[in-house]
Amino acid sequence: MMAIPLSHLLVFSALLFLTGLYGALTRRNAVGILMSIEIMLNAVNVNFVAFAGMLNAPPELGQVFVIFIIVLAATTAAVGLAIVMAIYRNQKTIYTDEIDLLKW
Amino acid sequence: MNPLLIPLLPLISFAAIIFFGKWLKEKSAWVAVSASALSCLVSFKSIGEVIGGRNFHEAFTWILINRIPIEFGISIDPLAAVMLFVVTFIGTMIVVYSVGYMHGDPRYPRFFAYLSLFLFSMLGLVLSSTLVQIYVFWELVGLCSYFLIGFWFEKKEAAEAGRKAFIANRIGDIGFFLGIITFFYATGTMRFVDIQPEFIQAQAGSAILTVSALLLFCGAVGKSAQFPLHVWLPDAMEGPTPVSALIHAATMVAAGVYMVARLFPLFHACPEASQIVAGIGTWTAFMAAFFALTQMDIKKVLAYSTISQLGYMIAALGVGGMTAGTFHLMTHAFFKALLFLGAGSVIHGAGVQDMREMGGLRKSMPITFWTFVVATAAIAGIPPFSGFWSKDEILLSAIGSDHRIIFWILMITAAMTSFYMFRLLFLTFFGETRGKRAPHESPAVMTVPLIILAIGAAGIGLLGSPWAHHWIQNFLAGHPEEIQMNSFVATISIAASAIGLLIAFIFYILNPDLPKRFAKKYWLLYAASSHKLWMDEMYQATFIRWFKQIARFSFKFDEAVIDRTVNEVGRKTVWTSKIKNWFDQYIVDGLVNLTGRLTQMTGAVLRLIQTGYIHNYLFVLLLGVLIIGYAVFNT
Amino acid sequence: MTTFGPLAAISCYAALLGILTVAILTVTVRNLFHAAIFLAFTLLGVSIIYFFLRAEFLAGIQILLYVGAIMTLVIFAIMLTSRIGDPQVPQSNRQRIPVFILIAISAFFLIGAILKASWKTISTLQTTNAVELGKALMGEFVFPFEVISLVLLIALIGAIVVARSDP
């Protein structure tokens, strides 16, 4: 019998999260950034599920939030990709270092 | 029947024609004729009652001044009865005459509306029971006169003449108005029934009463065209001839005389005022007769003759001959209306007004000619025509009250009257025809009133003759008076008329060249007469010019001084605010701007960080999270 | 403390490592399409973790929603925005190194913190099922549930509006 300690799962999810973050910060492509964000969300979900199973709390609590986050991830993806499409149509690019609309 | 109907009938006619004139068209004339005829009948009944000794008085309170009621009402006494007779009877005649004279005019209904309104106002004036009421209708008749003079308002002269008449009357009316106010303050009443000799005599001697009498007389000066406000009446001849006959000869212009006669106790109590009244009347009579000598326009001659005759009446009232003046008013109304209607008939038939283009109309217009002869004889004072009796009466009262100068001036005037009237007659009806178009006699609707009026002009004077025992004088005075026919006065009067006639005959029948030579020889005199002593020009050069200058000056003053001051204040305010603005902009705001500029500079540096790239921002975000996390965990 | 059989434990750790590897590949590969495939694997891996943690329902949702729906979307977006496989185009920007340093520092701190903390875990793995979850959603969490559904609707409309070609 081997045990997977909670801390190991947490370390994993932390690393997964940071990976996603790295992607979000370094990807030039907007779609890539969105993908990285999905990874970050998944890392969070892993955290929730681990807590739900291993901490002294009703397990539904953590899992319900996972469901919420998945739904929100779906909306993020949908809206985000729609925005990407719109930007692409207007700017003819989806590379973020070619878009500086935020600059005044 | 209520005497209220007398003024009401013409008012109804006026309203009917004004509102339904479009549909009535030609029939509107008959509305006016029937209204005036009915009103005449009703007034005859009322007059009959007054002759029977029953005066009529009814009034209601109009406004309260100092708790004293000011009334409106109807009162008929002998004086009013005489006027009532004149106005309704002659009015009816002239309305009938107008049916023919105005035929074919584009504003035919409106003419009769105005005539009806005039009759209403005039009757209201005659029947007035208070001073305020008489003033109200006084102004209304002036208004009708204004409308009717300017009836053919497309003609500039007509419009001007109307305005001139109204303004001249207004000048007099202001005096009248002030007179009413002063009279009210002096006596506390405005009712004619209160103005009895005893009542006035009780307050005689006070200066304010004299002042009020003179101010009231101003009204008469304006309305009855006395010197110096007489200038409007000749110009008023621009109106249609029936109007000249009705308003500017028979009735309205006599309203001044009527008013003075109404207030006779007041004037009687103020001898100074009476003197002035007499003086003005006499001078007007003489002056106007002098002007009439050389006029060439048939209506102008008659206009000056009217002024002159009104002067007679005013003079009569001034010298104390109240009955004489009123009597002359009545006779004059008849013969002058007749003269004007005759002149109208001549103008209608011959198509011109200038006597130099007439002549020889005797044959083509026999009815007009004969009625005209009657009227001329009446005005010239040929016995037994009406003018003789009343004029004689006036001269009698002048000599009777010891006004010798006035007497003689009036006598000379009588001779002049006779001269210019016969001159008119000879120039128009005798000699050869000088006109360009064939004259014709007027239709029956015009000649019948002429004939009726001629009968009146011939016979009405007999009411005041010794053969009728001076009935009219007794009626007016309210009690039998012993009047002696003064054979001296009568003789001189007849002689004066005869001299006038004779000279006219010599000048215009026997020796037609004489007038021209005469005019050349006494050119100054001739010019003075034909230019009416240059009074119009004088007024034009003085009062009217001053008036316009004051108006223009006031306006300039308003723009250049008052308004400019206002704008200047505004501009100075703007100026000071500009200084404040400078201070504000460079000192106060400078500090603010300095702060702003510093911020801007800082911003310029800081904006370098602001790349606009989303990943940069995210990077900084992460950095921030780290730093915060570090800070949190370290504590 | 979760207990597995040793084989299960080993396979679990292997899965964790595998997931990390594909995740890293996802954020680093040049070809975006490849990155999407790696992302799909990452998500699948996460669902395997759920299985390990006995959260089967979630694992199912994970596969259906992420791998099924979201991945489709992402791949569509990639296809539609072209210039994918062009090797000339760098796929990461110039702040790669500083980011990496920051990430490293973060990792250092995070892992330190996790390991240092004393977790009050329970001995047996708690499980739940779809029925319980459904009760929780319609009971205790009904309000957030409704809000989420509203957000979903709005996002739906918003996406349509934003992505429509003519405004």
Place this chain on the structure above:
Amino acid sequence: MNIPILSWLIFLPLSGMLITLFLPRGRHNTIRAVATIITGLTLLLALRLVCIFDLNTSQMQFVERAGWIPQLNVFYHLGVDGISLLMIFATALLSFLACIASYGIRERVKEYFALYLLLEVGMMGTFLALDLFLFYIFWEVVLVPMYFLIGIWGGSRKEYAAIKFFLYTLAGSMFMLIGILALFFASNPHTFNMLELGQNTFTLRFQQIIFLALFLGFAIKVPIFPFHTWLPDAHVEAPTPISVLLAGVLLKMGAYGFYRISYPILPEGARWFGPAMGVLAVIGIIYGGFVAFAQKDFKKMVAYSSVSHMGFVLLGLAVFTTTGMNGALLQMFNHAMITGGLFLLVGVLYDRAHTRDLDAFGGVWVKMPVYGGILVFISLASLGLPGLAGFVSEFMVLLGSFAVYRWMTVAACVGILLAAAYLLYMIQRVLLGKQNPKWSQLKDISIREIITLLPLMILILAIGVYPKMILQYMTPTIQALVGVLGGNPA
């Protein structure tokens, strides 16, 4: 009668304004109909008020009182007596008629009628308020819509005229505000209530100063010579209905202030200033008449005639006798009717010919017989023809003033002559003379325009023939006021 009729008079137009604001912009006819109905209802209310008004008392009637700003002792306090009743009726009537005359406005109709109704609110409130604070607020409420109504819908120099009007009257009301505040602080206890203030006794010097301050405020509004120059500009530039209200109602607000505030509260101050007011009045009468004579612009002529006619109001006010002050109040009412009518007539002509140059016309009567008749009728009323309204009031004013200022009365009579001169000159230039071929296409006055003029004409004639009809409403109040002033009660 339990409904608060006075509040209704104020809030009905206000609600009308709100309704107008919520109507769609393009629905011009609906907006016009709403405004007409609202002003019409207000007129009906005013008529009802006239009917139930008690003739036998000089007290305030239908008083409404409610706390508003208790810290400052400010009350929402309304009431009506013989003086304000006439003004309210005139306001309601002219607002209604001018509303009908406003159908010619075609630009920004919605804003126009909204502002128009707000103007009516202000005017009504000014005449109804019994609290100085409330009075001041309504006074200023009138100013704002007026500014926009002149400044937006006016003629070629509208901005200049509107600014001038606004600043000038605002300067005046500033003095008035100072006076009001001084009265507040001088009274014991501090109050804005006009009726309570009337029971305070102030020192003569204080009364003189405050009277002067209030005088400036009111004099500019009347306007009294030499504060009148805003009037011609504002009149010339304002659209016709606004000119009507300006002349008919706004000028009366100044004179009303004398009746309502200056006289009852500061009787000794008023008496001290009486002769000076008389002199200014006479100057105004004559001066206004002369300047009117020199005008070439129809509207400007009427405007200056207003200066002249309002001089009679001031003259009547300056004599402190019942006759004079009755006459002055009646003259206010008559002037509202007559000058309102004249401005409407100018508007009728301007709508057709697009010029107001008097010399450009001539012989218009031939083409427009009905119009000519009405113009002559109202002009005659204006020049004081007996039998029409103007005569009665001028007669009473002069009769009243003669007892006090003899020579001033004589001089004022010249004003009557001047009125005849400039009005007849105007009639001659517009209606008479040869027909100018340029105007051969003019259409006669329309039914709608006649409707706006008919009530005025009927009133003018009725007052002229039987003035007791209207004098009975004001006499008790005026007598009481003269009693307060200690003037000649007769």
